[in-house]
Amino acid sequence: MSTTSSSSTSTTSVYLYRITIFAMTLALGYVAKAFRRSKNATRKSQEDLLVLRKAIEGKDSEMASLHRSVEAAKEDAREQVEALAGELAEVQEQLRNAERDLAEAGEKKRALEAELEQRAGEARHLMAEQARIEIEHTEALDLLATRTAALAEAQAQLPPADRLTDQAVLALVRALNTEIKDTAALLADSFEFEEKKEGTTGTAEELEADEAELAEAYERATEIIGPTLVDILRISDHHADPIRVRLAFQGGIVEYARWMSAAWFFEDPEDEQLLVDIYQRVRTAQPQPVAGRWRALTHAHVQELIEGAPDLADYFVDAVVNVLLAAGFRSSSAALHELVGSRFAERIGALVRLALGLNKAIGTEVTLCELKALSAAPGVIFDDVTMLDLVDGAPRPGEPVLCTCELGLSRADKIDGAWRKTILLKPKVLLESGLEELLEQGESTPTKTNTKP
Structure with a gap:
């Protein structure tokens, strides 16, 4: 087991x-x-x-x-x-x-x-x-x-307002002075004078006729440019330089232009003086605007009464002819009237138009004051307050005026019943001392054409 x-x-x-x-x-x-x-x-x-x-x-x-x-x-x-x-x-x-x-x-x-x-x-x-x-x-x-x-x-x-001023009228005066100066120079340059010599030629009848015509020319020239300047023209030789003749032309034309600028009636001296006297009364009694209106209306209506246009050119021609004869230009008065009136018609017509324009301006276009073209009468003593020496020299004390070569212009205003005068432009006058100075300086006409009529 x-x-x-x-x-x-x-x-x-x-x-x-x-x-x-x-x-x-x-x-x-x-x-x-x-x-x-x-x-x-x-x-x-x-x-x-x-x-x-x-x-x-x-x-x-x-x-x-x-x-x-x-x-x-x-x-x-x-x-x-x-x-x-x-x-x-x-x-x-x-x-x-x-x-x-x-x-x-x-x-x-x-x-x-x-x-x-x-x-x-x-x-x-x-x-x-x-x-x-x-x-x-x-x-x-x-x-x-x-x-x-x-x-x-x-x-x-009431009067209307003035249509022209002082300056406008002053411009008219200056334009007229310029035309007068230029025309006088042209006239003096257009006539050639023979050299004056002693002794006379011709028959007794011719000499007698010449003396009668010259006496009348001397008288008429003396009325416009004064005796002293006429004597200077007679005794002076104008062959080399016609300066004295030119200044005498200026003086004669200026005087007629001044008369034309202030005239109411260009035909009858009595009617002219009557209107002047009436207007003096109106100025004294009425205020200036009313008096000025009366003047303007009267100027316009009175000049409409003149039959036809006044032949004012004859006055300027007459002044030129009388100066030529007084200076010794050898010709008859009738021939010189015909020659000057035809050859210089345009220039003389311009003088007439300017003078009439000034007449209308002073007479009808200005009413609120009194305007007047000024000149100094031959022979009055020179006054530097109211005049100007043409050559701006040194006048001798108490020296008389030979003639007026350029117009002046004055204005008068009525203030509180009293008149106050103002010189807007002094007239330029020729004195003997001034003439001597011009001759010493060799003053001559602006041109020299040597045109012998």
Whole structure:
């Protein structure tokens, strides 16, 4: 039993051993198989791992690129945020300014509403005032119509305003003086005088006729330019330089021009004096505007009574002829009248037009004062207050005037019943000392054509 038990036990142990070996063999086979499968799996895993590593490296590159993009985006975002922050600050400042402006506008609105309310009150007051004024205006219009009718009636009795000023009349005087000077120079240049010699030729009858004609010429020349200048013309030789003749022409034409500028009636001296006397009475009795109006109307109507246009050119021709004869120009009075009147008709006509223009200006265009063309009569003592020396020299004390070479102009105003005279332009006069100075200087006419008629 013990042996059997030992044998059984041994058998069982062998059996167990064999089972164990078998099991270990199986296990080793399984392990080997598993090892082979594991080795294959490891190789495949390594390959997969390599692929995975490559994928991971690719992803790392992508991640690095994405990281850089993210960083750049963050930088851009940071810059944009900063810009937006600046814009936001500016907008906030603008908003604060707008709020401040809005507050100020609100204040202004309230002020304007208050002012509007005040203006509305004023407007209501003005409307009431306008209604009152319209009533007064209607009443004033009625009164104005009444007063206008009365004023129109009164204005019909008043003189019109002057159409010319002092300066306009002064311009006329200066234009006339210039034309006289130029015409005198042209006339003196157009006649050539023979040299004066002692002794006479011709029959007794011719000499007697010449003396009679010369006596008349001397008398007429003396009336206009005075005896002293006539004597100077008679005794002087004008062959070399006719300066004395030119100045005598000027003096004679000036005197006739002055007479024409002041004349009322160019035909009858008695009628002329009658009108002068009447006007003196009117000036004394009436205010100047009324007297001036009377003068203007009388001048216009009286000169309309003259039959035809007065032949005033003959006066200038007569002055020229008498000066020529007094200076010794050898010709008859009739021939010289015909010659001067035809050859110099245009220049003499211009003198007449200017003289008549001055007559109209002084007589009819100015009524609120008295204007008068001025000249100094031959023989009066030189007065530097009212005259100008033609050559602007040094007159001798008490020296008389030979003639007037340029007209002057004076104005008289009636103030509180008294007349106040103002000289607007002094007349230029020729003195003997001035004539001597001109001769010493060799003064001559502007041109020398040597035209012998």
